[in-house]
Amino acid sequence: MECSGRLLFYCSLILSLAALALADDPYFECGFVEDRGNYTANSSYQANLNRIVSQLSSLTEFNYGFFNLSAGESPDEVKAIALCTGDRTQDECNSCLHRTATELIQRCPWHKEATAWSEFCLVRYANRDIFGQLESEPRTCAFNTRKASNPVQFNDGLSELLNNLSNIAAAGGPLRKYAAGNATAGNLQTIYAAVQCTPDMDKQNCTHCLDDGKAEFLNCCYGRIGCRVLRPTCILRFESNPFYHTAVPLPSLPPSPTPPGPTTSPTSIGGGNQQNGRRGLIARCRFLYDSKLCLNVKLLRRFTYLCSKTVDICAVFFFCHLGLVTLLFSYMHISAAVFGSFC
Ligand SMILES: *[C@@H]1O[C@H](CO)[C@@H](O)[C@H](O)[C@H]1NC(C)=O
Ligand SMILES: *[C@@H]1O[C@H](CO)[C@@H](O)[C@H](O)[C@H]1NC(C)=O
Numbered sequence: 001m002e003c004s005g006r007l008l009f010y011c012s013l014i015l016s017l018a019a020l021a022l023a024d025d026p027y028f029e030c031g032f033v034e035d036r037g038n039y040t041a042n043s044s045y046q047a048n049l050n051r052i053v054s055q056l057s058s059l060t061e062f063n064y065g066f067f068n069l070s071a072g073e074s075p076d077e078v079k080a081i082a083l084c085t086g087d088r089t090q091d092e093c094n095s096c097l098h099r100t101a102t103e104l105i106q107r108c109p110w111h112k113e114a115t116a117w118s119e120f121c122l123v124r125y126a127n128r129d130i131f132g133q134l135e136s137e138p139r140t141c142a143f144n145t146r147k148a149s150n151p152v153q154f155n156d157g158l159s160e161l162l163n164n165l166s167n168i169a170a171a172g173g174p175l176r177k178y179a180a181g182n183a184t185a186g187n188l189q190t191i192y193a194a195v196q197c198t199p200d201m202d203k204q205n206c207t208h209c210l211d212d213g214k215a216e217f218l219n220c221c222y223g224r225i226g227c228r229v230l231r232p233t234c235i236l237r238f239e240s241n242p243f244y245h246t247a248v249p250l251p252s253l254p255p256s257p258t259p260p261g262p263t264t265s266p267t268s269i270g271g272g273n274q275q276n277g278r279r280g281l282i283a284r285c286r287f288l289y290d291s292k293l294c295l296n297v298k299l300l301r302r303f304t305y306l307c308s309k310t311v312d313i314c315a316v317f318f319f320c321h322l323g324l325v326t327l328l329f330s331y332m333h334i335s336a337a338v339f340g341s342f343c
């Protein structure tokens with residue numbers, strides 16, 4: 001690697017961008033149910049799973065942010081479902097699915113069945129039919145550690161808002177089941193919330209999923225100023241700042257109803273241990289998930305790690321510089337697009 005003078009500067013700037021792009025998403029969560037089996041290295045299941053990841057990295061159709069994919073043949077067939085939040089454009093959706101699928105197989109590896117959530121999308125895969133099946137595991141909840149100053153009023157406003165949004169989302173058609181909105185909760189404070197089911201859920205299963213999610217709010221989100229409840233077939237989120245965009249429009253003609261998904265016998269799910277493969281710093285980050293601090297702490301950790309592991313002097317300088325520049329950018333919120341124009 002050439003490593004001198006101006007070349008180093010540009011070289012490290014470009015790599016800093018790459019590091020930013022690859023930096024762990026502080027919103028990322030993944031989970032699996034313990035007893036669903038593992039696949040082994042170099043198995044055809046792994047090859048098929050990799051095919052799913054590459055399908056998710058090269059989507060050409062938008063399909064309003066919902067995808068039902070499969071790869072390979074039984075018994076090694078992998079089936080997958082992918083969903084973007086209803087306010088994401090095709091480009092935003094594609095890049096979210098690519099990142100999330102890639103991170104899923106890295107951070108929850110070797111599971112025949114696993115689910116990942118990031119800020120704008122959800123990716124699931126399994127070795128069985130999952131289309132149309134209501135699922136309650138794996139699930140997780142990520143909350144902001146800050147407390148609402150007026151939790152009672154805040155939660156009253158929030159629960160009314162969530163009820164309204166859930167009704168709208170569940171009544172959505174087979175293309176999208178999403179709703180977002182705001183409400184005022186005491187002290188003129190505004191709460192913003194969004195809920196969404198994977199659109200393969202029928203109205204009843206969507207309502208069921210969102211009702212369970214709302215119940216979980218009482219456990220995990222009570223009195224918080226921001227929280228995400230994440231399930232395989234629906235997601236709920238609220239914040240005290242506007243976090244959603246205008247929904248991407250659906251076609252105006254009502255689409256003809258699609259037949260319900262495969263009618264395999266109901267799967268009884270539950271009791272499985274839930275893990276999300278995160279420890280230490282990462283676990284703490286989930287409580288800070290909406291804070292830039294989290295991202296910066298992770299980058300600092302990455303930077304320190306690289307500097308301590310690298311023996312070559314040139315590489316030490318290179319990576320340390322890379323780490324500092326990356327930190328600086330993340331503090332300055334310089335977007336890759338703006339930065340790209342310098343290179
Ligand atoms: C599956 O893999 C996980 C993580 O690598 C491991 O903890 C677990 O023991 C494995 N389960 C089986 C049944 O091999
Ligand atoms: C998988 O394949 C790679 C490359 O072909 C090889 O290096 C590795 O040892 C294989 N692993 C197993 C567990 O077979």
Ligand SMILES: *[C@@H]1O[C@H](CO)[C@@H](O)[C@H](O)[C@H]1NC(C)=O
Nearest residue numbers: 068069070079131258261262
């Ligand atoms: C979803 O994918 C599965 C597996 O590929 C397929 O059997 C099923 O027909 C698909 N359903 C829809 C509605 O596309």
Ligand SMILES: *[C@@H]1O[C@H](CO)[C@@H](O)[C@H](O)[C@H]1NC(C)=O
Nearest residue numbers: 132133134202205260266267
């Ligand atoms: C609702 O979910 C259950 C459980 O997965 C499934 O058996 C059922 O077919 C779903 N209902 C519809 C109408 O899709």
Ligand SMILES: *[C@@H]1O[C@H](CO)[C@@H](O)[C@H](O)[C@H]1NC(C)=O
Nearest residue numbers: 157160161164181182183184
């Ligand atoms: C919920 O819906 C009802 C009936 O449409 C409406 O009166 C109320 O203002 C809504 N509340 C919120 C918080 O959106």
Ligand SMILES: *[C@@H]1O[C@H](CO)[C@@H](O)[C@H](O)[C@H]1NC(C)=O
Nearest residue numbers: 180181182183190191192242
């Ligand atoms: C809250 O939602 C209403 C539509 O229901 C919208 O007109 C208003 O601008 C929103 N308020 C804020 C502060 O986003």
